[in-house]
Amino acid sequence: xxxxxxxxxxxxxxxxxxxxxxxxxxxxxxxxxxxxxxxxxxxxxxxxxxxxxxxxxxxxxxxxxxxxxxxxxxxxxxxxxxxxxxxxxxxxxxxxxxxxxxxxxxxxxxxxxxxxxxxxxxxxxxxxxxxxxxxxxxxx
Amino acid sequence: xxxxxxxxxxxxxxxxxxxxxxxxxxxxxxxxxxxxxxxxxxxxxxxxxxxxxxxxxxxxxxxxxxxxxxxxxxxxxxxxxxxxxxxxxxxxxxxxxxxxxxxxxxxx
Numbered sequence: 001x002x003x004x005x006x007x008x009x010x011x012x013x014x015x016x017x018x019x020x021x022x023x024x025x026x027x028x029x030x031x032x033x034x035x036x037x038x039x040x041x042x043x044x045x046x047x048x049x050x051x052x053x054x055x056x057x058x059x060x061x062x063x064x065x066x067x068x069x070x071x072x073x074x075x076x077x078x079x080x081x082x083x084x085x086x087x088x089x090x091x092x093x094x095x096x097x098x099x100x101x102x103x104x105x106x107x108x109x110x111x112x113x114x115x116x117x118x119x120x121x122x123x124x125x126x127x128x129x130x131x132x133x134x135x136x137x138x139x140x
Numbered sequence: 141x142x143x144x145x146x147x148x149x150x151x152x153x154x155x156x157x158x159x160x161x162x163x164x165x166x167x168x169x170x171x172x173x174x175x176x177x178x179x180x181x182x183x184x185x186x187x188x189x190x191x192x193x194x195x196x197x198x199x200x201x202x203x204x205x206x207x208x209x210x211x212x213x214x215x216x217x218x219x220x221x222x223x224x225x226x227x228x229x230x231x232x233x234x235x236x237x238x239x240x241x242x243x244x245x246x247x248x
Binding site: 016020044045052 | 171172173174175177178182190192193194195197198200201202203226
């Protein structure tokens, strides 16, 4: 595999119950490509957290997964409100999710920390009122 | 033990078993989905009271062997059908989470 393979998804921001479809599809695609299972697990969990964040906070967005010979890059982009304080948002347990989201089992303030934990590199570009782009890399 | 064997154990009841011969290797209890996703391992029985559609995605991504809905919780509308179509085993029990986990621990 010398050239990169790219998957692109629209993340529907209107339906919380179907959130995660892109991650589930990516998991399937990566399995078919023969990517090591642990790398697939890390990519799909990090991406799912990102998808959930986009649905909760940003009315959806786009997810792009690029598969290289030895790494997978995930780019999540939204046109949401932006993250006012990235350092605070990265703290485990800090959350601005509303109560109805918490009642579904999310909003525990684990999303961004999990994304960082499960990837080898994570970069957050965010601008208030413009949106957020998160780029994550998983090496294998 | 297999998921089918667990479903046939008194106190447990199958809701859908699309992959009945899947082996259970350990377990995890938790209701905060992000927490579960960060910690549950493949082939574990996941015991939870969360019954919404997102449990299907979490189980798929974690590759758990079975979701065990404890405390008499029933899945929300459409969850069983989605789980079945995605190959996710779903079992219910009236036992509290602690007792369900202890029972599974003895069985595996």
